[in-house]
Amino acid sequence: MFDNLDFDVIRRSLPYLFLDGMSFTLMLTGLSALGGLVFGTLIALMRLSGYKLLGRVAGLYVDFMRSLPLVLVIFWFYFLVPYIGQWLTGASRPIRVGAFTSSLVTFIMFEAAYFSEIMRAGIQSISKGQPAAASALGLTYSQSMRYIVLPQAFRNMLPVLLTQTIVLFQDTSLVYVLSIPDFLGAASKVAQRDGRLVEMYLFAAAVYFVISCVASYGVRRLQARIAIVR
Numbered sequence: 001m002f003d004n005l006d007f008d009v010i011r012r013s014l015p016y017l018f019l020d021g022m023s024f025t026l027m028l029t030g031l032s033a034l035g036g037l038v039f040g041t042l043i044a045l046m047r048l049s050g051y052k053l054l055g056r057v058a059g060l061y062v063d064f065m066r067s068l069p070l071v072l073v074i075f076w077f078y079f080l081v082p083y084i085g086q087w088l089t090g091a092s093r094p095i096r097v098g099a100f101t102s103s104l105v106t107f108i109m110f111e112a113a114y115f116s117e118i119m120r121a122g123i124q125s126i127s128k129g130q131p132a133a134a135s136a137l138g139l140t141y142s143q144s145m146r147y148i149v150l151p152q153a154f155r156n157m158l159p160v161l162l163t164q165t166i167v168l169f170q171d172t173s174l175v176y177v178l179s180i181p182d183f184l185g186a187a188s189k190v191a192q193r194d195g196r197l198v199e200m201y202l203f204a205a206a207v208y209f210v211i212s213c214v215a216s217y218g219v220r221r222l223q224a225r226i227a228i229v230r
Helices: 007-048 052-066 070-089 099-124 130-137 139-180 183-194 199-229
Strands: none
Touching: 007 052, 007 099, 007 139, 007 183, 007 199, 052 099, 052 130, 070 099, 070 139, 099 139, 130 139, 139 199, 183 199
16 A cells, blocks of 8 residues: 555655754744734733723624634635735735735734633733722722732733644744645645655654644643642
8 A cells, every 4th residue: 555655755855854944834834923912912901901992893803703714714814915015015006915915914913813712801801909909009901910919920821822822833833835835835835746645644643743732732831830839
């Protein structure tokens, strides 16, 4: 059954797969997670603010993003971002953004909806007595959030945030539809060039499986350590 398979094509392609493909995948994952965390925290604060309009706008954004397939959002931003850039800059025609920028914007906006819900749960897990105590000490709402609530919320939600980042790492393979040479895109190019689809896609699946399993194990260890400290 496997007599016609040539796994040597994997060995010959390793530098391209990891130095170009995997490095791009990890960079996109890291930047998207960082941007999504910052934007998601702002959305979470909007949802928890005392201003009903801000809460409703943030809630609609989260519901809208979470109701759409990610691949559709990727295509949507890919065609929409040039027009947004034209509108912001006042240019006469849609600006050239590129597949990487549009995909990065997509993942930040999309993941922010999920990170915001995680952050909201983390903030609500903090005892209400602590913000009240901060207020009694003369701290403003902003200072209470920055120095007391958010540091504890990040610590509580760190395992869940990292788990969501692992999901994000897997989701970045969807940029393949924009012909971006991430790890899966690089494997696909080699597969089509050498006519070794089975070998390359088996290898790509194995790499994603190993990295995700190792990362998940690390998150479980971290979660156990945090639980012991408590």
